[in-house]
Amino acid sequence: MGEEPPEEVAMSHEERALPKPPRSRARRGYPPLVTDPRTRLSDEADAIRKAHNEIQLRKLNERIEEHHLRVQPAVAEWVCECADETCALPVGLTIAEYEAVRAEPTHFFVAPSDEHVDTDIEYVVRREPDYWIIAKKGVGAEMSRREQTPRRT
Ligand SMILES: [Zn+2]
Numbered sequence: 001m002g003e004e005p006p007e008e009v010a011m012s013h014e015e016r017a018l019p020k021p022p023r024s025r026a027r028r029g030y031p032p033l034v035t036d037p038r039t040r041l042s043d044e045a046d047a048i049r050k051a052h053n054e055i056q057l058r059k060l061n062e063r064i065e066e067h068h069l070r071v072q073p074a075v076a077e078w079v080c081e082c083a084d085e086t087c088a089l090p091v092g093l094t095i096a097e098y099e100a101v102r103a104e105p106t107h108f109f110v111a112p113s114d115e116h117v118d119t120d121i122e123y124v125v126r127r128e129p130d131y132w133i134i135a136k137k138g139v140g141a142e143m144s145r146r147e148q149t150p151r152r153t
Pocket of ligand 1: 082
């Protein structure tokens with residue numbers, strides 16, 4: 001009798017869309033994590049780029065400090081100094097806390113969350129409720145020491 005299956009039954013399961021992978025890291029602009037020694041050179045270039053970003057944010061916060069020193073707020077608002085070029089989260093520190101971080105050339109402060117720590121180039125030295133202090137390592141630490149401007153006395 002020539003019976004044919006209805007069109008829709010012939011469609012295979014492969015036609016369905018695959019679930020999308022989590023894209024949080026990609027969205028935040030991080031490269032994939034790599035440990036292959038062959039990638040060392042690009043890792044170093046990456047570390048230099050990220051250190052440069054953090055140093056630029058440090059310079060921005062120095063300008064912000066000039067304003068805070070005039071106004072003298074109890075807790076002042078700064079800009080997160082993490083390596084993520086797209087991050088500009090406000091971070092609250094007193095001026096004294098800010099000065100304490102700045103006293104160490106390789107130390108930076110970031111918003112209090114793992115998202116603001118790139119463990120390839122830095123590590124957490126202190127966790128406060130409102131901010132974390134990170135220390136640069138390797139080439140980023142060298143760059144930070146070179147860029148350090150003398151503190152006012
Ligand atoms: Zn950040």
